[in-house]
Amino acid sequence: MSFIPITAVKPLRTSGRRRGRAQRLPPWFKVKIESGLHYQRIQSLVREHGLHTICEEARCPNKWECWNNRTATFLILGDVCTRRCRYCSVTTGRPGAVDRQEPGRVAEAVYALDLRHAVMTSVNRDDLSDGGASIFVETIHAVRRRLPTCTIEVLVPDFQGQRAAVDAVLTAKPEIFNHNVETVPRVFPEVRPQGNYDRSLQVLQWAKERGAQTKSGLMVGMGETKEEVLSVLRDLRSVGCRMVSIGQYLQPTKDHRVVTRYYAPAEFDAIRQQGLALGFRHVEAGPLVRSSYHAERQADSAGL
Numbered sequence: 001m002s003f004i005p006i007t008a009v010k011p012l013r014t015s016g017r018r019r020g021r022a023q024r025l026p027p028w029f030k031v032k033i034e035s036g037l038h039y040q041r042i043q044s045l046v047r048e049h050g051l052h053t054i055c056e057e058a059r060c061p062n063k064w065e066c067w068n069n070r071t072a073t074f075l076i077l078g079d080v081c082t083r084r085c086r087y088c089s090v091t092t093g094r095p096g097a098v099d100r101q102e103p104g105r106v107a108e109a110v111y112a113l114d115l116r117h118a119v120m121t122s123v124n125r126d127d128l129s130d131g132g133a134s135i136f137v138e139t140i141h142a143v144r145r146r147l148p149t150c151t152i153e154v155l156v157p158d159f160q161g162q163r164a165a166v167d168a169v170l171t172a173k174p175e176i177f178n179h180n181v182e183t184v185p186r187v188f189p190e191v192r193p194q195g196n197y198d199r200s201l202q203v204l205q206w207a208k209e210r211g212a213q214t215k216s217g218l219m220v221g222m223g224e225t226k227e228e229v230l231s232v233l234r235d236l237r238s239v240g241c242r243m244v245s246i247g248q249y250l251q252p253t254k255d256h257r258v259v260t261r262y263y264a265p266a267e268f269d270a271i272r273q274q275g276l277a278l279g280f281r282h283v284e285a286g287p288l289v290r291s292s293y294h295a296e297r298q299a300d301s302a303g304l
Contacts, residue, residue, distance in 0.1 A: 026264070028287055029288075045112055049106075051102075073155070073292040074120045074139075075121055076121070078095050078099070078125075081123035082124050083192075083194040085194075086190065086192075087191050087249055087256055089252035102135065106120065111146040114147070115150050116149070116150060117175075118143055119153045120140075121154070121291075122136065122156070126160060130168065131159035131160060132159075133159060133168040141172060153174060153299065154169060154178060155179070155180065155291055156178070156203075158179065166203055174212075175213060175299065177215070179200060180218065181201065181217070182217070182218055183219060184228040185232075187223050214242060215241065217245035217291040218232055218244075222257060222260060229246070234278060237279055242281040243298055245283075246275075246284070247287065247290055248287040271283075271285050272285040
Protein backbone atom coordinates (compact mmCIF):
# COMPACT_ATOMS: atom_id res chain seq x y z
CA MET A 1 0.00 0.00 0.00
CA SER A 2 1.27 3.46 -0.82
CA PHE A 3 0.16 7.03 -1.26
CA ILE A 4 0.92 8.84 -4.51
CA PRO A 5 0.04 12.30 -5.76
CA ILE A 6 -2.15 12.53 -8.83
CA THR A 7 0.20 13.45 -11.63
CA ALA A 8 -0.22 16.84 -13.23
CA VAL A 9 -0.26 17.02 -17.00
CA LYS A 10 1.23 19.39 -19.53
CA PRO A 11 -0.57 22.47 -20.81
CA LEU A 12 -3.02 22.16 -23.68
CA ARG A 13 -4.42 24.45 -26.31
CA THR A 14 -7.61 25.90 -24.85
CA SER A 15 -10.66 27.29 -26.59
CA GLY A 16 -10.07 30.64 -28.24
CA ARG A 17 -6.65 29.35 -29.35
CA ARG A 18 -5.01 30.39 -26.12
CA ARG A 19 -2.50 28.20 -24.40
CA GLY A 20 -3.12 27.40 -20.75
CA ARG A 21 -0.47 26.63 -18.19
CA ALA A 22 -0.98 23.55 -16.05
CA GLN A 23 -0.74 24.37 -12.36
CA ARG A 24 1.05 22.30 -9.77
CA LEU A 25 -1.36 20.12 -7.84
CA PRO A 26 -2.02 21.13 -4.22
CA PRO A 27 -0.78 18.81 -1.46
CA TRP A 28 -4.25 17.44 -0.65
CA PHE A 29 -4.40 15.62 -4.00
CA LYS A 30 -3.12 12.23 -2.93
CA VAL A 31 -4.75 8.86 -3.40
CA LYS A 32 -4.10 5.58 -1.62
CA ILE A 33 -2.96 2.84 -3.97
CA GLU A 34 -4.07 -0.48 -2.55
CA SER A 35 -5.04 -3.54 -4.52
CA GLY A 36 -6.98 -5.54 -1.94
CA LEU A 37 -9.18 -8.60 -2.35
CA HIS A 38 -12.29 -6.60 -3.24
CA TYR A 39 -10.34 -4.58 -5.80
CA GLN A 40 -9.03 -7.74 -7.40
CA ARG A 41 -12.50 -9.29 -7.36
CA ILE A 42 -14.07 -6.37 -9.22
CA GLN A 43 -11.20 -6.26 -11.69
CA SER A 44 -11.63 -9.97 -12.35
CA LEU A 45 -15.42 -9.71 -12.76
CA VAL A 46 -15.14 -6.79 -15.18
CA ARG A 47 -12.70 -8.74 -17.34
CA GLU A 48 -14.60 -12.02 -17.03
CA HIS A 49 -17.91 -10.53 -18.14
CA GLY A 50 -16.48 -8.21 -20.78
CA LEU A 51 -17.76 -5.10 -19.03
CA HIS A 52 -16.64 -1.49 -18.85
CA THR A 53 -16.56 0.86 -15.88
CA ILE A 54 -16.52 4.64 -15.87
CA CYS A 55 -13.94 4.27 -13.10
CA GLU A 56 -11.42 3.10 -15.70
CA GLU A 57 -12.59 4.88 -18.84
CA ALA A 58 -12.76 8.30 -17.15
CA ARG A 59 -9.54 7.71 -15.16
CA CYS A 60 -11.30 8.30 -11.86
CA PRO A 61 -8.86 9.00 -9.00
CA ASN A 62 -11.13 7.17 -6.56
CA LYS A 63 -10.99 3.80 -8.29
CA TRP A 64 -8.81 2.19 -5.63
CA GLU A 65 -10.92 3.44 -2.74
CA CYS A 66 -14.24 2.52 -4.34
CA TRP A 67 -13.19 -0.89 -5.64
CA ASN A 68 -11.66 -1.80 -2.29
CA ASN A 69 -15.03 -0.85 -0.77
CA ARG A 70 -16.74 -3.19 -3.25
CA THR A 71 -18.37 -0.50 -5.37
CA ALA A 72 -18.00 0.32 -9.06
CA THR A 73 -19.96 2.26 -11.66
CA PHE A 74 -20.81 0.18 -14.70
CA LEU A 75 -20.50 1.82 -18.12
CA ILE A 76 -23.07 0.41 -20.52
CA LEU A 77 -23.59 0.78 -24.28
CA GLY A 78 -19.91 0.24 -24.99
CA ASP A 79 -16.89 2.41 -24.32
CA VAL A 80 -16.95 4.76 -27.34
CA CYS A 81 -18.85 8.05 -27.03
CA THR A 82 -20.40 10.01 -29.88
CA ARG A 83 -19.60 13.33 -28.20
CA ARG A 84 -16.33 15.11 -27.58
CA CYS A 85 -16.58 16.90 -24.24
CA ARG A 86 -13.41 18.77 -23.44
CA TYR A 87 -13.05 17.50 -19.91
CA CYS A 88 -13.70 13.77 -20.41
CA SER A 89 -11.18 11.06 -21.26
CA VAL A 90 -13.70 8.51 -22.56
CA THR A 91 -12.86 7.55 -26.15
CA THR A 92 -14.74 9.50 -28.83
CA GLY A 93 -15.66 8.01 -32.17
CA ARG A 94 -18.14 5.80 -33.97
CA PRO A 95 -19.53 3.22 -31.53
CA GLY A 96 -20.06 -0.41 -32.48
CA ALA A 97 -23.32 -2.31 -32.53
CA VAL A 98 -25.40 -2.45 -29.35
CA ASP A 99 -24.57 -5.54 -27.29
CA ARG A 100 -27.95 -6.97 -26.27
CA GLN A 101 -26.28 -9.43 -23.90
CA GLU A 102 -24.64 -6.66 -21.87
CA PRO A 103 -27.55 -6.10 -19.44
CA GLY A 104 -27.41 -9.75 -18.35
CA ARG A 105 -23.67 -9.59 -17.79
CA VAL A 106 -23.99 -6.44 -15.70
CA ALA A 107 -26.64 -8.19 -13.62
CA GLU A 108 -24.36 -11.18 -13.07
CA ALA A 109 -21.57 -8.90 -11.85
CA VAL A 110 -23.95 -7.05 -9.50
CA TYR A 111 -25.13 -10.39 -8.13
CA ALA A 112 -21.58 -11.72 -7.70
CA LEU A 113 -20.64 -8.60 -5.73
CA ASP A 114 -23.90 -8.78 -3.74
CA LEU A 115 -24.30 -5.01 -4.06
CA ARG A 116 -26.78 -3.06 -1.94
CA HIS A 117 -26.72 -0.16 -4.42
CA ALA A 118 -25.69 -0.42 -8.08
CA VAL A 119 -24.78 2.55 -10.27
CA MET A 120 -24.85 2.41 -14.05
CA THR A 121 -24.03 5.08 -16.58
CA SER A 122 -23.34 5.15 -20.30
CA VAL A 123 -21.51 6.85 -23.08
CA ASN A 124 -23.58 9.17 -25.24
CA ARG A 125 -25.15 7.21 -28.08
CA ASP A 126 -26.48 9.91 -30.37
CA ASP A 127 -26.31 7.34 -33.16
CA LEU A 128 -29.29 5.46 -31.66
CA SER A 129 -32.87 6.60 -32.12
CA ASP A 130 -33.58 6.39 -28.38
CA GLY A 131 -30.09 7.36 -27.24
CA GLY A 132 -29.69 3.94 -25.63
CA ALA A 133 -32.63 4.30 -23.24
CA SER A 134 -33.84 0.78 -23.99
CA ILE A 135 -30.54 -0.70 -22.79
CA PHE A 136 -30.84 1.22 -19.52
CA VAL A 137 -34.30 -0.29 -19.12
CA GLU A 138 -33.12 -3.82 -19.93
CA THR A 139 -30.18 -3.49 -17.52
CA ILE A 140 -32.39 -2.26 -14.68
CA HIS A 141 -34.78 -5.17 -15.21
CA ALA A 142 -31.92 -7.67 -15.45
CA VAL A 143 -30.41 -6.48 -12.16
CA ARG A 144 -33.81 -6.57 -10.44
CA ARG A 145 -34.41 -10.15 -11.58
CA ARG A 146 -30.97 -11.28 -10.41
CA LEU A 147 -30.79 -9.33 -7.14
CA PRO A 148 -34.16 -7.85 -6.11
CA THR A 149 -32.77 -6.30 -2.92
CA CYS A 150 -30.34 -4.05 -4.79
CA THR A 151 -31.28 -0.40 -5.26
CA ILE A 152 -30.39 1.13 -8.62
CA GLU A 153 -29.03 4.51 -9.62
CA VAL A 154 -28.78 5.54 -13.25
CA LEU A 155 -26.57 8.36 -14.50
CA VAL A 156 -28.02 9.11 -17.91
CA PRO A 157 -27.08 11.33 -20.86
CA ASP A 158 -29.49 14.00 -22.06
CA PHE A 159 -30.89 11.72 -24.83
CA GLN A 160 -30.75 14.82 -27.09
CA GLY A 161 -33.78 16.15 -25.25
CA GLN A 162 -36.10 13.27 -26.11
CA ARG A 163 -38.71 13.09 -23.38
CA ALA A 164 -39.82 9.65 -24.59
CA ALA A 165 -36.34 8.29 -23.80
CA VAL A 166 -36.39 9.83 -20.32
CA ASP A 167 -39.87 8.44 -19.71
CA ALA A 168 -38.76 4.98 -20.85
CA VAL A 169 -35.95 4.88 -18.28
CA LEU A 170 -38.27 6.14 -15.55
CA THR A 171 -40.81 3.44 -16.36
CA ALA A 172 -38.22 0.93 -15.10
CA LYS A 173 -38.30 2.82 -11.76
CA PRO A 174 -34.65 3.30 -10.79
CA GLU A 175 -34.38 4.48 -7.19
CA ILE A 176 -32.21 7.45 -8.23
CA PHE A 177 -32.26 9.27 -11.58
CA ASN A 178 -29.01 11.19 -12.09
CA HIS A 179 -28.04 13.57 -14.87
CA ASN A 180 -25.03 15.84 -14.53
CA VAL A 181 -25.05 19.46 -15.64
CA GLU A 182 -21.23 19.36 -15.20
CA THR A 183 -20.54 23.11 -15.27
CA VAL A 184 -22.04 26.60 -15.26
CA PRO A 185 -24.00 28.07 -18.21
CA ARG A 186 -21.25 30.48 -19.31
CA VAL A 187 -18.62 27.72 -19.57
CA PHE A 188 -21.01 25.00 -20.78
CA PRO A 189 -20.78 25.66 -24.57
CA GLU A 190 -16.98 25.52 -24.44
CA VAL A 191 -16.69 22.21 -22.63
CA ARG A 192 -19.90 20.48 -23.77
CA PRO A 193 -20.37 21.77 -27.34
CA GLN A 194 -22.86 19.02 -28.21
CA GLY A 195 -24.89 19.52 -25.05
CA ASN A 196 -27.14 22.26 -23.74
CA TYR A 197 -27.43 23.54 -20.16
CA ASP A 198 -31.15 24.28 -20.32
CA ARG A 199 -31.79 20.89 -21.89
CA SER A 200 -30.00 19.20 -19.01
CA LEU A 201 -32.19 21.06 -16.53
CA GLN A 202 -35.23 20.02 -18.56
CA VAL A 203 -34.25 16.33 -18.31
CA LEU A 204 -34.08 16.64 -14.53
CA GLN A 205 -37.40 18.47 -14.40
CA TRP A 206 -39.11 15.79 -16.49
CA ALA A 207 -37.80 13.13 -14.12
CA LYS A 208 -38.99 15.07 -11.09
CA GLU A 209 -42.43 15.47 -12.64
CA ARG A 210 -42.59 11.67 -12.87
CA GLY A 211 -41.86 11.43 -9.14
CA ALA A 212 -38.21 10.36 -9.42
CA GLN A 213 -35.52 11.03 -6.83
CA THR A 214 -33.23 13.25 -8.90
CA LYS A 215 -29.55 13.97 -8.56
CA SER A 216 -26.99 15.99 -10.49
CA GLY A 217 -23.35 16.95 -10.35
CA LEU A 218 -20.84 19.52 -11.46
CA MET A 219 -17.13 20.12 -11.51
CA VAL A 220 -15.31 23.27 -10.47
CA GLY A 221 -12.02 24.63 -11.71
CA MET A 222 -12.99 25.17 -15.36
CA GLY A 223 -13.25 28.95 -15.29
CA GLU A 224 -16.44 29.51 -13.30
CA THR A 225 -16.92 31.86 -10.37
CA LYS A 226 -18.23 30.86 -6.95
CA GLU A 227 -21.38 32.89 -7.54
CA GLU A 228 -21.96 30.98 -10.76
CA VAL A 229 -21.64 27.70 -8.86
CA LEU A 230 -24.23 28.90 -6.37
CA SER A 231 -26.48 29.96 -9.25
CA VAL A 232 -26.30 26.42 -10.70
CA LEU A 233 -27.30 25.01 -7.32
CA ARG A 234 -30.31 27.33 -7.32
CA ASP A 235 -31.19 26.20 -10.84
CA LEU A 236 -31.03 22.56 -9.76
CA ARG A 237 -33.27 23.20 -6.79
CA SER A 238 -35.72 25.06 -9.05
CA VAL A 239 -36.29 21.81 -11.00
CA GLY A 240 -36.66 19.77 -7.81
CA CYS A 241 -33.21 18.20 -7.62
CA ARG A 242 -32.49 16.96 -4.08
CA MET A 243 -28.99 15.48 -4.33
CA VAL A 244 -25.83 16.94 -5.84
CA SER A 245 -22.15 16.10 -6.11
CA ILE A 246 -19.46 18.76 -6.56
CA GLY A 247 -15.83 17.93 -7.26
CA GLN A 248 -12.61 19.37 -8.60
CA TYR A 249 -12.01 19.10 -12.33
CA LEU A 250 -8.70 17.41 -13.10
CA GLN A 251 -7.24 17.59 -16.59
CA PRO A 252 -7.06 13.93 -17.73
CA THR A 253 -4.56 14.44 -20.59
CA LYS A 254 -2.70 17.26 -22.26
CA ASP A 255 -5.37 17.33 -24.96
CA HIS A 256 -8.15 18.30 -22.55
CA ARG A 257 -9.20 21.61 -21.06
CA VAL A 258 -6.71 23.06 -18.62
CA VAL A 259 -7.59 23.55 -14.94
CA THR A 260 -8.10 27.22 -14.14
CA ARG A 261 -7.67 26.82 -10.39
CA TYR A 262 -7.87 24.31 -7.55
CA TYR A 263 -10.46 24.79 -4.82
CA ALA A 264 -9.29 24.19 -1.24
CA PRO A 265 -11.12 21.65 0.95
CA ALA A 266 -12.53 24.53 3.04
CA GLU A 267 -14.10 26.02 -0.09
CA PHE A 268 -15.84 22.73 -0.82
CA ASP A 269 -17.13 22.68 2.75
CA ALA A 270 -18.56 26.16 2.24
CA ILE A 271 -20.24 25.11 -1.01
CA ARG A 272 -21.68 22.09 0.77
CA GLN A 273 -23.19 24.28 3.48
CA GLN A 274 -24.64 26.62 0.87
CA GLY A 275 -26.20 23.65 -0.92
CA LEU A 276 -27.77 22.33 2.26
CA ALA A 277 -29.10 25.79 3.03
CA LEU A 278 -30.82 25.79 -0.38
CA GLY A 279 -32.67 22.63 0.56
CA PHE A 280 -30.64 19.79 -0.95
CA ARG A 281 -31.12 16.57 0.96
CA HIS A 282 -27.53 15.52 0.37
CA VAL A 283 -24.50 17.45 -0.91
CA GLU A 284 -21.31 15.49 -1.60
CA ALA A 285 -18.55 18.07 -2.10
CA GLY A 286 -14.77 17.71 -2.05
CA PRO A 287 -11.65 17.78 -4.23
CA LEU A 288 -11.92 14.13 -5.31
CA VAL A 289 -15.72 13.85 -5.38
CA ARG A 290 -17.21 12.38 -8.53
CA SER A 291 -20.83 11.75 -9.42
CA SER A 292 -21.04 8.23 -8.00
CA TYR A 293 -18.57 8.76 -5.14
CA HIS A 294 -20.10 7.32 -1.96
CA ALA A 295 -23.29 6.76 -3.98
CA GLU A 296 -24.57 4.19 -1.50
CA ARG A 297 -24.21 6.69 1.35
CA GLN A 298 -26.09 9.27 -0.71
CA ALA A 299 -28.86 6.74 -1.33
CA ASP A 300 -29.07 6.08 2.39
CA SER A 301 -29.34 9.79 3.12
CA ALA A 302 -32.21 9.98 0.64
CA GLY A 303 -34.05 7.35 2.65
CA LEU A 304 -33.71 4.54 0.10
